[in-house]
Amino acid sequence: MKAALSFALFGATSALAAKSLSSVQRVTNLPIVSNKFIVEVAETSDIPSKRDLGTPHEQLYRSLKERKIAFDVHKEYDAPGIFVGAAMTLTDSQDVASILKTNGVVAIRPVRSYPRPAPVFSKTCSPGDAGLPDSESTHITTGVDKLHAKGITGKGIKIGILDTGIDYTHPALGGGFGAGFKVQGGYDLVGDDYTGANAPVPDSDPLDQCAGHGSYYILCYLAPPFNSRVLDQEPMLLYVRPMIISSGAITRLKGIIGANPGNEFNISGVAYDSTIYAYRIFGCNGSVNDDVIVDGLLMGVKAGMDILTMSLGGSDGWSESTGSVVSSRIAASGKIVTIAAGNEGASGSWFTSSPGNAIDAISVASSDNTIIPLQSFTVDGVTHDPIVYYDTFPLPVTETLPLYATSNDTTVVDDACNPLPASTPDLSGFVVLVRRGTCAFVDKLANIAAFGAKTALIYDNGNGFAGIEVGNFSAVLIQAEDGVFLGQQLAAGKSIKVTFPQSGAGVQFPSTTGGLVSTFTTYGPTNDFYFKPAITAPGGDILSTYPIPLGTWRLDSGTSMATPFLAGSAALFLSVKGKSPSVARSARTFFQATAKPISSSLTDGDPFQTVTQQGAGLVQVYDAIFGTTTLSRTELILNDTAHFAGPQKFTVKNTGKTVKTYTLSHVPAGTAVTIGAGSILPALGPVPLSTSYASVKFNSGKFTLLPGQAHDVVATITPPKGVDATTFPVYSGFIHVTSPVESVHATYLGLAASLKDKQVVDNTDIIFGVNIPALLDSAGNVQDGPVNYTFVGADAPTMLWRQAFGTPLLRLDLVSANTSFAPTLNSRAAISFATSHKGGSFAKVSTLGPLLEQPYLGRNDEGDLLQNTFVLSNTFANGTTISNGSYKVLLRALRVTGDPTNEADYESWLSPIFGVAA
Ligand SMILES: *[C@@H]1O[C@H](CO)[C@@H](O)[C@H](O)[C@H]1NC(C)=O
Ligand SMILES: *[C@@H]1O[C@H](CO)[C@@H](O)[C@H](O)[C@H]1NC(C)=O
Ligand SMILES: *[C@@H]1O[C@H](CO)[C@@H](O)[C@H](O)[C@H]1NC(C)=O
Ligand SMILES: *[C@@H]1O[C@H](CO)[C@@H](O)[C@H](O)[C@H]1NC(C)=O
Ligand SMILES: *[C@@H]1O[C@H](CO)[C@@H](O)[C@H](O)[C@H]1NC(C)=O
Numbered sequence: 001m002k003a004a005l006s007f008a009l010f011g012a013t014s015a016l017a018a019k020s021l022s023s024v025q026r027v028t029n030l031p032i033v034s035n036k037f038i039v040e041v042a043e044t045s046d047i048p049s050k051r052d053l054g055t056p057h058e059q060l061y062r063s064l065k066e067r068k069i070a071f072d073v074h075k076e077y078d079a080p081g082i083f084v085g086a087a088m089t090l091t092d093s094q095d096v097a098s099i100l101k102t103n104g105v106v107a108i109r110p111v112r113s114y115p116r117p118a119p120v121f122s123k124t125c126s127p128g129d130a131g132l133p134d135s136e137s138t139h140i141t142t143g144v145d146k147l148h149a150k151g152i153t154g155k156g157i158k159i160g161i162l163d164t165g166i167d168y169t170h171p172a173l174g175g176g177f178g179a180g181f182k183v184q185g186g187y188d189l190v191g192d193d194y195t196g197a198n199a200p201v202p203d204s205d206p207l208d209q210c211a212g213h214g215s216y217y218i219l220c221y222l223a224p225p226f227n228s229r230v231l232d233q234e235p236m237l238l239y240v241r242p243m244i245i246s247s248g249a250i251t252r253l254k255g256i257i258g259a260n261p262g263n264e265f266n267i268s269g270v271a272y273d274s275t276i277y278a279y280r281i282f283g284c285n286g287s288v289n290d291d292v293i294v295d296g297l298l299m300g301v302k303a304g305m306d307i308l309t310m311s312l313g314g315s316d317g318w319s320e321s322t323g324s325v326v327s328s329r330i331a332a333s334g335k336i337v338t339i340a341a342g343n344e345g346a347s348g349s350w351f352t353s354s355p356g357n358a359i360d361a362i363s364v365a366s367s368d369n370t371i372i373p374l375q376s377f378t379v380d381g382v383t384h385d386p387i388v389y390y391d392t393f394p395l396p397v398t399e400t401l402p403l404y405a406t407s408n409d410t411t412v413v414d415d416a417c418n419p420l421p422a423s424t425p426d427l428s429g430f431v432v433l434v435r436r437g438t439c440a441f442v443d444k445l446a447n448i449a450a451f452g453a454k455t456a457l458i459y460d461n462g463n464g465f466a467g468i469e470v471g472n473f474s475a476v477l478i479q480a481e482d483g484v485f486l487g488q489q490l491a492a493g494k495s496i497k498v499t500f501p502q503s504g505a506g507v508q509f510p511s512t513t514g515g516l517v518s519t520f521t522t523y524g525p526t527n528d529f530y531f532k533p534a535i536t537a538p539g540g541d542i543l544s545t546y547p548i549p550l551g552t553w554r555l556d557s558g559t560s561m562a563t564p565f566l567a568g569s570a571a572l573f574l575s576v577k578g579k580s581p582s583v584a585r586s587a588r589t590f591f592q593a594t595a596k597p598i599s600s601s602l603t604d605g606d607p608f609q610t611v612t613q614q615g616a617g618l619v620q621v622y623d624a625i626f627g628t629t630t631l632s633r634t635e636l637i638l639n640d641t642a643h644f645a646g647p648q649k650f651t652v653k654n655t656g657k658t659v660k661t662y663t664l665s666h667v668p669a670g671t672a673v674t675i676g677a678g679s680i681l682p683a684l685g686p687v688p689l690s691t692s693y694a695s696v697k698f699n700s701g702k703f704t705l706l707p708g709q710a711h712d713v714v715a716t717i718t719p720p721k722g723v724d725a726t727t728f729p730v731y732s733g734f735i736h737v738t739s740p741v742e743s744v745h746a747t748y749l750g751l752a753a754s755l756k757d758k759q760v761v762d763n764t765d766i767i768f769g770v771n772i773p774a775l776l777d778s779a780g781n782v783q784d785g786p787v788n789y790t791f792v793g794a795d796a797p798t799m800l801w802r803q804a805f806g807t808p809l810l811r812l813d814l815v816s817a818n819t820s821f822a823p824t825l826n827s828r829a830a831i832s833f834a835t836s837h838k839g840g841s842f843a844k845v846s847t848l849g850p851l852l853e854q855p856y857l858g859r860n861d862e863g864d865l866l867q868n869t870f871v872l873s874n875t876f877a878n879g880t881t882i883s884n885g886s887y888k889v890l891l892r893a894l895r896v897t898g899d900p901t902n903e904a905d906y907e908s909w910l911s912p913i914f915g916v917a918a
């Protein structure tokens with residue numbers, strides 16, 4: 001996942017800011033490792049006559065040599081039934097087409113690179129820190145507590161974690177490695193120094209003491225009940241200001257409410273008796289590539305893992321990457337594979353991650369914990385309860401200090417935005433009170449720091465209460481009414497002193513988003529319309545272990561935390577139902593059928609959250625295991641209007657011991673308005689929801705089943721009427737099958753538009769202030785007229801483009817300067833919507849040769865994946881030199897569901913003339 005924007009940025013107005021063209025680096029920037037491919041070959045057993053010709057690998061290499069293809073093998077894969085092939089570098093990337101025609105070759109895919117996982121929010125903590133959350137709240141909301149109470153703890157189940165490795169020296173992680181320890185096995189596939197750009201240096205020890213991500217897992221499933229750390233020793237009552245949520249309004253109640261019944265640090269994992277294998281696939285820095293992920297997955301299968309889990313990925317929107325394909329095949333073979341959905345919710349829809357896109361794996365969304373652990377300070381000189389501030393750990397201020405306000409006006413809009421008056425006293429002995437507004441927090445803090453201030457309380461100017469970005473200053477946010485109270489008292493001449501207790505002042509603050517889908521969860525669906533994410537698990541504000549050199553414990557948010565929660569849930573499932581492949585294959589269906597649909601807000605009457613972000617709902621582990629009604633299918637995929645699958649059939653079976661009468665009902669979720677109205681760009685998250693819903697008819701709305709009896713339901717689903725197809729509305733919802741004792745559901749998902757109508761190439765000026773695509777000259781300016789290049793040093797043109805939507809195939813070809821080809825996209829037009837398709841068959845376009853060919857390229861966003869760039873060289877993709885002369889670049893992108901052989905299904909753009917003068 002992409003590194004966190006600071007979590008404070010969530011909820012900020014997400015307006016599209018134009019980026020400067022000068023920020024575009026003139027280096028090739030595509031999410032693949034250049035010239036590296038994974039070739040998949042048929043298994044020998046598939047071709048009996050070929051068996052004596054050597055292994056499939058030997059046959060492949062021989063054929064490649066016969067075809068004079070230059071290659072260098074990095075890794076061989078030999079997992080018959082799942083994946084047989086090799087990762088290799090090709091000298092000539094144009095050989096891809098030729099390799100595909102080689103006997104026995106099943107597929108060739110580019111090697112994709114995945115950034116290292118970063119939590120959305122995290123903070124290191126140490127055992128003595130107060131205010132840490134316990135794991136019980138997440139166990140109760142998912143039914144894990146009831147399973148633990150029955151002694152179901154995952155014994156006998158092996159979970160393989162592909163991540164940064166694990167610090168098994170941590171006491172809570174067993175303190176050792178190998179037989180007899182919690183972490184019984186694994187492998188380091190890469191070594192500390194691996195960055196994704198160099199060769200891995202494997203060894204047998206997956207110890208991680210530099211990154212930490214892989215050690216998160218303790219909370220999630222492997223910690224034993226853990227009572228040894230005393231948390232809040234003294235006060236048995238904690239101050240808390242609960243929020244009573246009523247329709248539309250948040251009412252605050254003041255008062256002293258009872259604290260947690262226990263006051264011990266009481267962490268326990270979901271499946272704490274399961275066995276862990278750690279496969280380290282990240283070095284201390286950098287990313288990981290597909291070839292290593294596949295290696296780790298196959299190693300886990302070979303070592304007999306029942307569950308494989310990965311909290312990593314990169315947005316690409318397609319289920320076709322090798323990492324996704326292999327993960328899916330492992331799942332189909334009868335293992336459970338859980339993969340994070342991603343933390344890119346701010347980027348909007350159609351932005352799913354690979355390998356989480358694996359069709360048969362379980363992609364996991366995150367829900368917010370119901371409580372946020374915060375701190376409070378006490379005040380002297382006025383009468384007031386302790387005041388909650390937004391930090392998980394106490395501000396490191398040990399003295400009681402007087403409070404100073406930079407303004408006595410508690411309605412001031414730009415408090416401390418300008419340098420403070422010269423008459424301001426030395427603030428080093430004060431805690432400074434400042435009002436939020438107008439300028440950045442760090443600007444205010446710099447102004448007060450200029451007078452020596454070391455600690456500040458910023459009070460909100462509205463209803464905000466969240467973590468804020470304060471750089472290296474020691475400052476926290478408090479709520480508006482607390483700040484106004486303190487400010488008014490100071491203005492009235494009171495002298496106030498504040499104390500930040502270093503223990504005992506933790507507050508379990510009710511989250512205003514508790515139980516909702518975490519806003520950072522990546523939205524689906526995939527471009528090929530798969531159901532990602534599949535399900536939600538708790539992942540917001542989760543306490544977990546951290547490598548000892550880095551601080552032992554940490555509080556984190558991210559789908560990285562939700563994923564091991566689900567892996568642990570899967571371990572409980574297998575430990576009760578058995579480990580057979582058919583049980584493992586059925587797990588997702590059981591989890592989805594029994595999940596609890598999540599609303600889009602805590603306001604009564606608001607729609608359920610779109611299935612594109614929550615999947616089938618919040619996992620209910622107990623119900624998934626002990627429910628007595630099963631559904632044969634739980635993902636009803638209706639696809640787009642051009643491939644619409646309206647009538648959906650599934651079978652309901654009564655697996656209980658009593659007769660049950662079921663009623664069917666339809667509960668829609670909010671329709672996701674995925675593309676901005678009047679725009680070609682995806683709407684940013686939180687994705688707007690509409691209440692135009694699909695309608696559903698049933699063959700029979702009510703039926704009775706004897707124990708063991710089954711019934712076929714036919715649900716005929718009609719897409720919502722009157723919606724704007726140019727906003728590509730994704731409708732979704734739940735079909736509940738309810739008996740007096742339980743309720744299960746199937747979840748549907750469809751698009752009220754045709755994907756082939758979705759423009760894929762961004763031809764607007766929205767991001768850069770100039771129309772794109774563009775050819776940038778060697779100074780980084782948009783090339784307007786003809787320019788000659790020497791291709792010496794930096795004197796080369798750079799192709800710059802953005803994908804407003806994913807494309808199954810992108811090509812850059814060289815064409816002659818006087819080509820008669822008429823492109824569909826005119827770079828001079830400001831915005832051209834719904835460009836009419838032109839052109840005949842694909843073969844009719846006369847090109848001089850390919851420069852770049854990219855299958856399954858995902859869309860860009862406004863963050864880390866802002867644009868694609870490709871620096872031209874004076875060679876074709878196969879390395880043959882382009883002779884001096886005048887040319888243009890032809891960019892073509894196939895629309896989703898388009899026919900690759902039909903020119904009319906491509907968008908195209910022609911560059912200005914450029915000269916090769918090498
Ligand atoms: C700790 O958690 C266990 C369940 O995991 C529970 O039975 C026990 O009561 C808890 N202890 C305290 C002190 O809360
Ligand atoms: C790798 O990460 C560590 C820890 O974050 C950092 O100190 C070091 O500078 C990084 N090294 C490189 C080469 O980026
Ligand atoms: C805080 O950060 C700024 C800029 O990053 C730096 O100039 C300043 O010295 C830092 N202050 C402290 C106390 O570390
Ligand atoms: C606010 O009012 C108090 C009491 O009158 C006074 O002592 C203080 O200097 C005032 N602060 C500012 C920033 O004007
Ligand atoms: C949706 O339809 C397209 C076009 O036929 C197809 O390629 C894709 O696989 C379908 N998606 C699913 C999930 O069936």
Ligand SMILES: *[C@@H]1O[C@H](CO)[C@@H](O)[C@H](O)[C@H]1NC(C)=O
Nearest residue numbers: 785786787788885886915917
């Ligand atoms: C580019 O080079 C060609 C061939 O030498 C020449 O005819 C043309 O004028 C040059 N164009 C520019 C813009 O320099």
Ligand SMILES: *[C@@H]1O[C@H](CO)[C@@H](O)[C@H](O)[C@H]1NC(C)=O
Nearest residue numbers: 094848849850876878879880
């Ligand atoms: C490389 O590609 C160019 C353009 O398609 C073609 O003309 C040339 O023959 C190719 N060279 C080789 C060695 O295949």
